[in-house]
Amino acid sequence: MLIEIDDHKAPADCQTMAEVRQGVDALDRALVKLLAERQGFMDAAARIKPHRGVVRDEARIEDVVAKVRAAARDAGLSEAIAEPVWRTLIDRCIAYEFGAWDKTRTAERDSHP
Secondary structure (H helix, E strand, O other): OOOOOOOOOOHHHOOOHHHHHHHHHHHHHHHHHHHHHHHHHHHHHHHHOOOHHHOOOHHHHHHHHHHHHHHHHHHOOOHHHHHHHHHHHHHHHHHHHHHHHHHHHHHHHHHOO
16 A cells, blocks of 8 residues: 655745644644554454454564664654554554454354354
8 A cells, every 4th residue: 555645845844834734734644544554454463363362462562662663763753752652552453453353253153153
């Protein structure tokens, strides 16, 4: 999936708050599309994982956070922004995945009388 970002100025080129807001809004729309795709992977994980007990994986959480912190450093994003944002994202994705796991198993159970 190619995410297109609406036309906007680079932060360093902005001269007005309207230009800043246009850029932020364009990036927010792109982030929503990326998060929707990430959510799709939670649906896939819920479908693939054999039992509910493996939905939350502490080692994987710490691995993801470590990778995000490294990517943040490389991209010039403050780790003080990146880490709590991703920890919240991971937490909400796990909650979503639990619901998707339950829904998948209920649908499977209902389709096999």
